[in-house]
Amino acid sequence: MLILECPYCGVAADETELSPGGEAHLVRQGPGSSDQELESYLFGRKNPKGVHFERWRHSYGCGKWFHAARCTMTLEVFATYSAQTPVPPKNVINAIKAKRPDWEGWT
Numbered sequence: 791m792l793i794l795e796c797p798y799c800g801v802a803a804d805e806t807e808l809s810p811g812g813e814a815h816l817v818r819q820g821p822g823s824s825d826q827e828l829e830s831y832l833f834g835r836k837n838p839k840g841v842h843f844e845r846w847r848h849s850y851g852c853g854k855w856f857h858a859a860r861c862t863m864t865l866e867v868f869a870t871y872s873a874q875t876p877v878p879p880k881n882v883i884n885a886i887k888a889k890r891p892d893w894e895g896w897t
Contacts, residue, residue: 799852801852812835815876855873859882
């Protein structure tokens with residue numbers, strides 16, 4: 791079972807208390823975007839095997855959105871952090887590299 795710690799309220803919640811929100815750190819497209827930008831936003835998502843950055847909502851807790859860095863193969867969670875962070879923080883990158891030295895990095 792996937793267990794993520796909410797960075798806001800500190801509760802270690804299992805996946806039944808959380809709602810997934812898809813890939814983190816996307817540039818959201820809205821009114822005024824081109825057809826190509828909107829198509830890329832809607833259908834051009836990453837689906838990596840390995841380290842992935844995702845959005846989660848603590849639905850049955852504080853209700854806030856947050857980001858999680860985890861491995862899609864093993865469900866290993868490297869870190870959780872604020873959803874207001876535009877890119878993964880240095881400490882999150884360091885936590886991933888400490889456990890996965892061969893990881894190529896965030897792009």
